[in-house]
Amino acid sequence: MPATMAQQGPLGDWVDEVCRLTQPDKVVWCTGSEEEYQAIVGEMVRTGTLIPLNADSHPACYLHRSHHSDVARTEQSTFICTSRKEDAGPTNNWMSPAEAQERVAKLYQGCMRGRKLYVVPYLMGPVGSSYSRVGVEITDSPYVVANMRIMTRMGKTALDHLGSGADFVKGLHSLGDLNPERRFILHFPEDHRIWSIGSGYGGNALLGKKCHALRIASWVGRQEGWLAEHMLILGLQDPAGEVHYIAAAFPSACGKTNLAMLVPPAAFPGWKVWTVGDDIAWMHPGSDGRLWAINPEAGFFGVAPGTSPKTNPNAMAMLNRGVIFTNVAVTPDGRPWWEGIDEPAPPGLVDWQGRLCSPGREKSAHPNSRFTASARNCPSISPSWEDPKGVPISAIIFGGRRARVAPLVYESFSWAHGVFVGAGMASETTAAATGAVGVVRRDPMAMLPFCGYNMGDYWGHWLSVGARLKQPPKIFHVNWFRTSADGKYLWPGYGENLRVLQWILSRVKGSGKTAESPIGLLPTREALNVDGLKPAPGALDALLSVDRVAWQQELKDQRKFFDQFGDRLPRALAKEYEAFAARLQ
Numbered sequence: 224m225p226a227t228m229a230q231q232g233p234l235g236d237w238v239d240e241v242c243r244l245t246q247p248d249k250v251v252w253c254t255g256s257e258e259e260y261q262a263i264v265g266e267m268v269r270t271g272t273l274i275p276l277n278a279d280s281h282p283a284c285y286l287h288r289s290h291h292s293d294v295a296r297t298e299q300s301t302f303i304c305t306s307r308k309e310d311a312g313p314t315n316n317w318m319s320p321a322e323a324q325e326r327v328a329k330l331y332q333g334c335m336r337g338r339k340l341y342v343v344p345y346l347m348g349p350v351g352s353s354y355s356r357v358g359v360e361i362t363d364s365p366y367v368v369a370n371m372r373i374m375t376r377m378g379k380t381a382l383d384h385l386g387s388g389a390d391f392v393k394g395l396h397s398l399g400d401l402n403p404e405r406r407f408i409l410h411f412p413e414d415h416r417i418w419s420i421g422s423g424y425g426g427n428a429l430l431g432k433k434c435h436a437l438r439i440a441s442w443v444g445r446q447e448g449w450l451a452e453h454m455l456i457l458g459l460q461d462p463a464g465e466v467h468y469i470a471a472a473f474p475s476a477c478g479k480t481n482l483a484m485l486v487p488p489a490a491f492p493g494w495k496v497w498t499v500g501d502d503i504a505w506m507h508p509g510s511d512g513r514l515w516a517i518n519p520e521a522g523f524f525g526v527a528p529g530t531s532p533k534t535n536p537n538a539m540a541m542l543n544r545g546v547i548f549t550n551v552a553v554t555p556d557g558r559p560w561w562e563g564i565d566e567p568a569p570p571g572l573v574d575w576q577g578r579l580c581s582p583g584r585e586k587s588a589h590p591n592s593r594f595t596a597s598a599r600n601c602p603s604i605s606p607s608w609e610d611p612k613g614v615p616i617s618a619i620i621f622g623g624r625r626a627r628v629a630p631l632v633y634e635s636f637s638w639a640h641g642v643f644v645g646a647g648m649a650s651e652t653t654a655a656a657t658g659a660v661g662v663v664r665r666d667p668m669a670m671l672p673f674c675g676y677n678m679g680d681y682w683g684h685w686l687s688v689g690a691r692l693k694q695p696p697k698i699f700h701v702n703w704f705r706t707s708a709d710g711k712y713l714w715p716g717y718g719e720n721l722r723v724l725q726w727i728l729s730r731v732k733g734s735g736k737t738a739e740s741p742i743g744l745l746p747t748r749e750a751l752n753v754d755g756l757k758p759a760p761g762a763l764d765a766l767l768s769v770d771r772v773a774w775q776q777e778l779k780d781q782r783k784f785f786d787q788f789g790d791r792l793p794r795a796l797a798k799e800y801e802a803f804a805a806r807l808q
């Protein structure tokens with residue numbers, strides 16, 4: 224549909240209303256074309272918002288340096304604005320719609336004077352899929368527009384999907400004055416609206432991602448009978464050429480991108496991992512009784528530090544063209560650089576704030592520095608990644624970053640037990656959100672910061688989706704981050720995680736030996752393929768054991784967490800808790 228027609232319908236009415244409120248100098252309806260992208264990028268280069276990188280080694284790549292106080296998601300300024308507080312639940316910040324109107328609406332008054340207002344229609348999900356959804360982000364940030372073009376199917380494609388209808392998520396974003404005191408990321412799930420002001424950072428400002436595809440979509444999914452999850456999707460191909468799809472939930476900056484793009488170790492000829500998505504999965508029960516998943520995004524907004532030819536060769540291969548880097552360091556010859564890139568810091572390195580690095584100074588790239596890259600450029604992208612019907616999921620993995628307690632891998636006894644395992648997840652915090660790093664917090668299904676409603680109801684929804692599946696995926700829990708008493712990782716991680724995926728696949732196929740424990744089914748020592756690995760003495764014992772005393776403490780923490788939900792905690796989950804407590808005795 225041409226933008227001119229869209230301008231006359233419900234979308235046009237809303238844009239007019241926003242223009243009256245924000246008073247931009249100019250309105251730009253984005254088409255998503257290459258010429259438009261080049262023009263917006265060119266303008267940002269002229270204003271210094273983007274810095275071109277080395278045109279030989281990194282053609283069409285740019286560096287953006289954000290405001291030093293705007294470098295990560297700000298959970299303290301993120302709110303769910305349902306009419307009733309109890310619908311947001313105890314784990315979300317809540318603001319009433321009336322208070323939002325009173326406190327936040329006024330920040331938008333005239334906030335785009337002297338700026339351009341961009342109308343950014345976007346499609347979340349493959350073109351032609353009945354699972355895909357349209358959103359429209361209005362923003363005054365050209366950086367947001369350029370990122371949205373990589374991360375979503377933006378412009379005309381989205382308007383074509385929308386037609387003349389009113390069924391789209393309305394996202395209003397302004398940089399405001401970037402003052403953290405006047406920063407708000409508000410979600411109105413009841414009427415599919417988002418207000419974000421005061422931040423240009425990805426998760427706060429690229430509204431298709433966390434705000435729409437998780438917080439609003441989780442609410443919509445509950446009403447319509449599907450799941451919007453913080454999960455990667457990968458296809459695991461065995462040497463016989465058979466592909467099984469796995470969805471995996473890990474908290475932010477815990478290796479989802481690396482797992483989604485895993486390169487099998489040399490000892491695994493014939494194995495291959497296909498990337499379908501690295502951050503978000505929308506999963507629907509199909510008429511065949513299986514769970515079908517799409518990746519609603521079209522690109523990767525990945526954490527740069529730690530990404531290297533060793534840890535993620537596929538990511539490195541897609542990071543040398545058409546990428547927007549945010550808050551990485553830059554070498555004197557204009558190449559992006561970050562801690563863990565596996566290349567010594569050259570003299571003359573400039574840090575993420577544009578200062579010359581002195582040897583020994585703490586970090587050159589911000590720990591949450593990012594790359595925005597098109598999925599099309601990923602060498603391991605799955606041939607099915609844009610299949611309108613999605614891919615069938617055989618296994619779901621939950622994973623946390625735990626130095627202690629959680630073993631390398633275990634399988635749940637049933638779907639309901641798997642929901643309990645997901646609900647009981649905990650993980651050490653990372654630099655992806657502002658606040659202390661390395662603190663263990665409960666993070667059910669890796670959705671704590673992203674669930675748009677009461678998590679008690681969310682677990683109930685998971686249970687009801689499971690009840691509709693004739694072939695539910697098996698549910699597992701993994702932990703790549705167990706350490707020894709002296710703080711060394713016990714498991715090599717990265718490509719070697721294929722060994723764990725291989726056991727998971729054997730379980731999906733009905734083989735794979737297990738040892739029963741109170742927390743679930745662990746692989747036997749023989750069932751986990753460790754050929755060619757040289758684990759430290761005692762490492763495998765620690766990785767595959769269940770310490771009842773540590774789990775007793777875990778049980779207490781889980782109880783405290785679940786108690787907050789009162790009668791919104793599903794009865795089936797309370798029963799799983801009691802059964803677990805009894806098994807631990």
Ligand code: OXD
Nearest residue numbers: 296426475476502655
């Ligand atoms: C992300 C996050 O950016 O989870 O994906 O913070």
Ligand code: MN
Nearest residue numbers: 453474475502
């Ligand atoms: Mn994420």
